[in-house]
Amino acid sequence: MRALSRLLRSRQLAAFLIVATMTYAALATLIPLGPQDSPTVRDWARKHPAAEAWVGPLGLHQPFTSPPFLVIVALLIASTAACSLERTRRGLALLTVLRGDASSVLRTDPTAVLPSGVDRQEPDALLRAFGLRQRIHAGCPAGVKVYSSRLASSLASATFHWALVLLFCFAALGQLMRSEGTIAVVKGQTVVDRRASYLNGLSAGPLFGDRFTRYGLRLDGLSMGLVVDGVRRGDSPNVTVLRDTAVVARGTVYPNNPLRIGSVVIHRGPIGPAARLTITLPNGQVEKGRPVPFTDEGPGGSSSASLKLERPDGAVETILLETTKGARIRVAVPSAGYHSAPIGVGGEVTLPNGLEVRMDEATTYASLIVVNDWSVPLIYAAFALAAAAECFALFMPSRAVVLRRKDSDADMEVWVVRKRIDPAFPERVIAALGGRHDTTDSTGEERI
Amino acid sequence: MTTTEAVLLWIAVVVYAVAAAAFIGGGFLSKDRLLNTAIRLTAAGAMSHGVSLGLRWVRTGHGPSLGFFEVASGLAFLGAAGFLLLIWRYRGLAITGVAVLPVTFLVLGATFLVNPEAEQVSGSLASVWLAIHVLFANLAYGCYVIAFALASAYLVRESRYRDRWTATLERLPSQAVLDGLTFRLVGAGFLFQGVMIASGAVWANEAWGRYWGWDPMEIWSLIAWAVYALYLHLTLTMGWKGRRAAWVLVIALPVIVFSLLGVPVVYDSIHGAYLRI
Numbered sequence: 001m002r003a004l005s006r007l008l009r010s011r012q013l014a015a016f017l018i019v020a021t022m023t024y025a026a027l028a029t030l031i032p033l034g035p036q037d038s039p040t041v042r043d044w045a046r047k048h049p050a051a052e053a054w055v056g057p058l059g060l061h062q063p064f065t066s067p068p069f070l071v072i073v074a075l076l077i078a079s080t081a082a083c084s085l086e087r088t089r090r091g092l093a094l095l096t097v098l099r100g101d102a103s104s105v106l107r108t109d110p111t112a113v114l115p116s117g118v119d120r121q122e123p124d125a126l127l128r129a130f131g132l133r134q135r136i137h138a139g140c141p142a143g144v145k146v147y148s149s150r151l152a153s154s155l156a157s158a159t160f161h162w163a164l165v166l167l168f169c170f171a172a173l174g175q176l177m178r179s180e181g182t183i184a185v186v187k188g189q190t191v192v193d194r195r196a197s198y199l200n201g202l203s204a205g206p207l208f209g210d211r212f213t214r215y216g217l218r219l220d221g222l223s224m225g226l227v228v229d230g231v232r233r234g235d236s237p238n239v240t241v242l243r244d245t246a247v248v249a250r251g252t253v254y255p256n257n258p259l260r261i262g263s264v265v266i267h268r269g270p271i272g273p274a275a276r277l278t279i280t281l282p283n284g285q286v287e288k289g290r291p292v293p294f295t296d297e298g299p300g301g302s303s304s305a306s307l308k309l310e311r312p313d314g315a316v317e318t319i320l321l322e323t324t325k326g327a328r329i330r331v332a333v334p335s336a337g338y339h340s341a342p343i344g345v346g347g348e349v350t351l352p353n354g355l356e357v358r359m360d361e362a363t364t365y366a367s368l369i370v371v372n373d374w375s376v377p378l379i380y381a382a383f384a385l386a387a388a389a390e391c392f393a394l395f396m397p398s399r400a401v402v403l404r405r406k407d408s409d410a411d412m413e414v415w416v417v418r419k420r421i422d423p424a425f426p427e428r429v430i431a432a433l434g435g436r437h438d439t440t441d442s443t444g445e446e447r448i
Numbered sequence: 449m450t451t452t453e454a455v456l457l458w459i460a461v462v463v464y465a466v467a468a469a470a471f472i473g474g475g476f477l478s479k480d481r482l483l484n485t486a487i488r489l490t491a492a493g494a495m496s497h498g499v500s501l502g503l504r505w506v507r508t509g510h511g512p513s514l515g516f517f518e519v520a521s522g523l524a525f526l527g528a529a530g531f532l533l534l535i536w537r538y539r540g541l542a543i544t545g546v547a548v549l550p551v552t553f554l555v556l557g558a559t560f561l562v563n564p565e566a567e568q569v570s571g572s573l574a575s576v577w578l579a580i581h582v583l584f585a586n587l588a589y590g591c592y593v594i595a596f597a598l599a600s601a602y603l604v605r606e607s608r609y610r611d612r613w614t615a616t617l618e619r620l621p622s623q624a625v626l627d628g629l630t631f632r633l634v635g636a637g638f639l640f641q642g643v644m645i646a647s648g649a650v651w652a653n654e655a656w657g658r659y660w661g662w663d664p665m666e667i668w669s670l671i672a673w674a675v676y677a678l679y680l681h682l683t684l685t686m687g688w689k690g691r692r693a694a695w696v697l698v699i700a701l702p703v704i705v706f707s708l709l710g711v712p713v714v715y716d717s718i719h720g721a722y723l724r725i
């Protein structure tokens with residue numbers, strides 16, 4: 001366990017993992033991405049059989065969800081977490097020095113020793129110019145003075161690394177628990193957010209389960225050729241989100257202006273023709289005003305839809321519908337030898353299998369892309385924390401200068417703590433104190 | 449592009465070219481007067497460039513953030529302005545113009561090879577996040593270019609060619625100060641690039657409903673960010689400094705240049721549409 005902890009804290013491992021991530025990502029851009037059965041991937045596989053022999057089995061056509069990448073990322077998270085622990089420990093140790101307890105520093109070799117007998121200004125004023133103030137600590141030995149900068153930065157590096165760990169974890173959990181899919185809603189229709197409402201291609205993480213919101217999404221209308229702030233936003237759906245009959249949210253959805261309800265964000269998808277049909281089954285059962293969005297691509301630039309109906313005998317009947325402009329539709333029934341008939345608004349057709357289809361209205365549908373991902377605001381927050389902590393760590397680093405003079409005639413020993421961010425800092429401090437910086441000195445920094 | 453904007457841009461590119469030559473000549477011949485002239489020329493070029501960008505901004509109603517022409521021009525301007533700001537604070541760093549000005553000239557020169565007409569702001573582009581994204585991209589790349597210049601100066605002073613440049617390089621701050629300054633620039637660039645990536649993610653989430661899509665541009669931005677993360681890791685935790693650290697920055701520059709300018713050309717990226725040539 002200790003060996004594993006040591007390995008994960010290893011600086012070399014962290015450097016290796018950064019290089020591995022870069023190399024893997026760069027190589028991934030050389031391979032066409034997509035599902036194994038996509039035309040681009042199949043074409044590439046045919047042309048590069050030798051490479052495909054290992055690219056395919058390793059899942060490198062979807063490289064950022066493939067096992068090798070997940071292993072690298074898991075190790076990177078573990079390594080960053082182990083480093084964060086180490087940095088937290090060191091940050092807390094530094095905090096004790098910054099508060100004036102220099103006992104750990106005094107056990108190390110001084111950065112410089114300034115000879116006695118030289119007229120010097122009071123260090124208080126000199127070090128104040130470097131943003132360092134004297135800290136008084138009860139346990140401080142006689143002749144020792146501790147000057148330090150602000151305390152807040154002492155844990156900045158640890159906070160930065162913890163924020164990165166959180167960011168990775170939120171992103172990973174978010175991917176496992178998110179869902180994203182498209183719901184087509186015909187003008188005036190309300191569709192409930194549940195699995196059956198989504199068109200093909202609902203993408204849900206393995207831990208999403210069945211956590212659909214059951215919100216009702218109603219398409220109130222479309223703002224055609226919408227212009228906002230002088231910018232054309234295109235045809236945009238006016239959407240109302242309902243919880244039972246209560247309105248939860250309402251708005252016009254266009255790019256950069258999605259509708260937000262908690263973790264659910266609704267974006268605009270394609271808009272197309274739709275129809276309302278009245279269907280009469282052979283037993284006389286009538287379904288009035290059934291909304292049908294033409295969401296699929298049909299032949300010759302047309303749009304199509306398929307409708308599944310359950311007959312009284314339990315058999316499922318499929319009706320294929322096709323339209324070019326929406327005003328007229330063509331109805332076909334595969335079970336009746338693809339018999340097809342065109343109808344317009346108000347028109348009716350009786351199919352050979354006894355079904356009657358009447359077109360009540362030619363209308364429009366809007367597809368809404370529904371994303372349910374609670375992790376996004378947390379990812380932003382983790383990033384903001386990381387950025388703020390990085391600012392403190394790099395540009396307002398915690399520093400301390402410890403001075404010891406055993407008696408008034410003795411040489412003055414100087415320790416400069418945390419010089420790494422600004423390698424010239426010890427040189428400037430010691431020059432200001434009236435000495436010459438010996439760059440070969442150890443500052444004891446590594447032990448703090 | 450209006451005639452006034454074009455003339456001002458031509459003046460800027462010519463003046464940057466002359467300034468780059470003056471920096472190289474001044475550095476090589478150790479002529480202070482030539483270096484001072486180069487600085488004045490850079491200021492004049494940046495002024496002309498800035499006015500041209502400002503006029504375009506007023507005319508189009510948006511900052512230099514749409515299309516390759518605007519992005520590259522904005523980057524060149526920020527590079528020149530950042531360099532002037534740096535040498536205003538650290539006069540001794542004027543010699544780094546030998547590396548900065550040729551890059552500025554080449555980036556601005558590249559804009560003359562592409563369509564300069566303003567892109568129409570479409571629905572997905574009409575976002576404040578786009579301006580933040582591009583601004584921070586330019587700030588990050590500006591920091592990295594200047595860090596590259598400082599690292600190059602550090603390496604030249606360490607190298608066997610230092611004799612030719614001795615007098616000029618003497619004016620630079622000490623190697624320790626140079627190393628620290630380079631580190632701080634990379635730190636700032638790393639932070640700016642982080643904000644660039646994050647603002648792009650927020651924008652993508654608002655526009656398309658996903659904050660990260662593994663688009664080639666996103667992947668290469670991440671790779672470039674990781675290169676500088678590696679530099680920070682090597683310097684802060686593994687004690688790399690001086691020559692070794694400077695070499696990392698020299699190697700990193702092609703990665704960052706490719707991630708910005710190469711990816712839209714080589715890959716079929718969604719960003720290709722926004723960095724259209």
